[in-house]
Amino acid sequence: MFWLAWWAIALGLWMLLVFKTELAEMVAGAVAAALAATGAELVRLHGYAPFSPELRWWRELPRLPREVLTDTWRMLRLLILHFARGEPIEGRFRIVHFEGCAGDDPRRQARRAVATWLGAISPNAYVLGFDEKKDVAVVHQLVPSELPPEIDPSA
Amino acid sequence: MSVGDVAVAALLVLGVGSVLLGAAGLLATRDPYDQLHFTGPGTVIGPIAIAAAVLVEEPLSSAGIKSVLVALVMLTTGPVLIHATARAARVRERGRWVVLSEELEQKEHPSSRSR
Amino acid sequence: MNVWLIAATVVLVGILPCLWVAMRGTIVSALAALELASTITTLALVLIAQGLHRDPFFDLALVSAVLSFAGALAFARFLERWV
Numbered sequence: 001m002f003w004l005a006w007w008a009i010a011l012g013l014w015m016l017l018v019f020k021t022e023l024a025e026m027v028a029g030a031v032a033a034a035l036a037a038t039g040a041e042l043v044r045l046h047g048y049a050p051f052s053p054e055l056r057w058w059r060e061l062p063r064l065p066r067e068v069l070t071d072t073w074r075m076l077r078l079l080i081l082h083f084a085r086g087e088p089i090e091g092r093f094r095i096v097h098f099e100g101c102a103g104d105d106p107r108r109q110a111r112r113a114v115a116t117w118l119g120a121i122s123p124n125a126y127v128l129g130f131d132e133k134k135d136v137a138v139v140h141q142l143v144p145s146e147l148p149p150e151i152d153p154s155a
Numbered sequence: 156m157s158v159g160d161v162a163v164a165a166l167l168v169l170g171v172g173s174v175l176l177g178a179a180g181l182l183a184t185r186d187p188y189d190q191l192h193f194t195g196p197g198t199v200i201g202p203i204a205i206a207a208a209v210l211v212e213e214p215l216s217s218a219g220i221k222s223v224l225v226a227l228v229m230l231t232t233g234p235v236l237i238h239a240t241a242r243a244a245r246v247r248e249r250g251r252w253v254v255l256s257e258e259l260e261q262k263e264h265p266s267s268r269s270r
Numbered sequence: 271m272n273v274w275l276i277a278a279t280v281v282l283v284g285i286l287p288c289l290w291v292a293m294r295g296t297i298v299s300a301l302a303a304l305e306l307a308s309t310i311t312t313l314a315l316v317l318i319a320q321g322l323h324r325d326p327f328f329d330l331a332l333v334s335a336v337l338s339f340a341g342a343l344a345f346a347r348f349l350e351r352w353v
Contacts, residue, residue: 013224016220016224017220017221017224017329017332019217019220068196068199068200069200072173072176072196072200075176075180075192075193075196076176079176079179079180079183082183083179083183089180089183089184089189090186090189091186091188091189091192093188093258094261094263095254095258095259095261095262095263096262096263096264096265097262097263097264097265116234116235116238117231117234117235117238119234119238120195120233120234120235120237120238121195121199121230121234122195122199123192123193123195123196123199124192125192126191126192126195126234126237126238126241127238128238128241128242128245129238129242129245129252129254131254131259134254134259134262136254136259136262138245138254138258140188140191140192140241142189142192147263147265148263148264148265149265150265151265152265155265160273163273164273167273167274167277167317170277170281170313171277171280171281174281174284174306174309174310174313175280175281175283175284177284177306177309178284178285178286178287178288178306178310179287181287181288181291181299181302181303181306182287182290182291185295185299187295187296187298187299187302190291190295190299190302190303191302193302193306194302194305194306194309197284197306197309197310197313198305198309201309201313202312202313202316205277205313205316205317206316208320209316209320212320213320217325217328218319218320218323218325218328221325221328221329221331221332222316222320222328222331224332225312225316225328225331225332225335228332228335228336228339229309229312229335232335232336232339233309235339235343236305236339236342236343236346237305239342239343239346239347240298240301240302240305240342240346240349242346243298243346243347243349243350244298244349246350246351247298247349247350247351250351
């Protein structure tokens with residue numbers, strides 16, 4: 001099932017890239033997709049990249065465009081003030097509580113990975129890593145905000 | 156000049172502007188942790204704006220699809236790269252990944268949605 | 271000359287600050303500069319592809335995006351303690 005899903009996605013990507021519907025291209029795409037799906041299945045069987053996100057984490061996506069544009073505007077302002085008035089640019093580290101951080105199961109790993117991506121997509125902050133024993137995430141923020149950045153997809 | 160041409164120009168200004176903002180920021184800051192922030196706008200806004208401009212000019216074409224794919228790749232991998240570089244910098248500084256006890260004393264709790 | 275090629279020229283100017291930081295900054299700053307330069311070249315390839323209406327350049331941009339990621343990730347990993 002997993003193999004078939006990957007095969008379909010890979011074949012779809014091949015057809016999008018070649019943008020033709022000739023039989024030869026479809027056959028070549030099917031073979032290449034089979035190789036890709038086999039590789040993905042082998043990775044999954046060996047447990048090299050456990051990743052099992054929750055569907056409800058997608059609800060984080062709509063807030064991202066506004067945050068990206070707002071943060072970019074803040075950085076532009078910071079740069080203008082720096083060049084015009086010599087104001088220093090100094091980011092700082094913030095230690096943010098991240099409940100239930102520890103664990104190597106696919107769900108927890110996916111949560112940390114998605115939190116890392118969510119934290120870094122907006123330019124004003126990014127996640128350096130997690131301390132699983134203390135349930136915290138280390139975040140670096142350029143323009144300080146009153147509240148720490150929101151990075152937990154399951155919050 | 157049609158509406159489409161104006162839209163293309165505006166999107167290109169946005170995309171190219173975000174990249175140049177990053178380049179200017181890279182020059183303005185010294186600390187690598189601060190510099191990494193400025194690689195962000197070019198990786199997120201740049202590809203999306205430029206892909207949108209391609210789609211405005213040539214909707215449903217091979218060019219449009221490929222530029223969207225480029226944008227998707229950059230959007231997914233860019234933030235990961237920023238994280239990996241920052242983490243590597245910290246490991247290089249301290250010999251291993253560690254959160255210092257004095258840093259842990261400043262732990263904050265996220266509450267409402269605000270950046 | 272069209273608006274796409276002008277945009278490509280302007281975006282390529284952004285490589286100069288990256289070059290400066292790579293030469294003068296610390297090794298981590300140099301990696302940050304390399305990452306931005308990779309972004310710039312990928313976007314320049316997309317702009318040139320559209321400006322010249324050459325489809326293969328889009329494939330170049332896609333490959334550049336993927337390989338830049340892999341290369342910078344490898345650098346970041348080695349930066350931890352081996353470089």
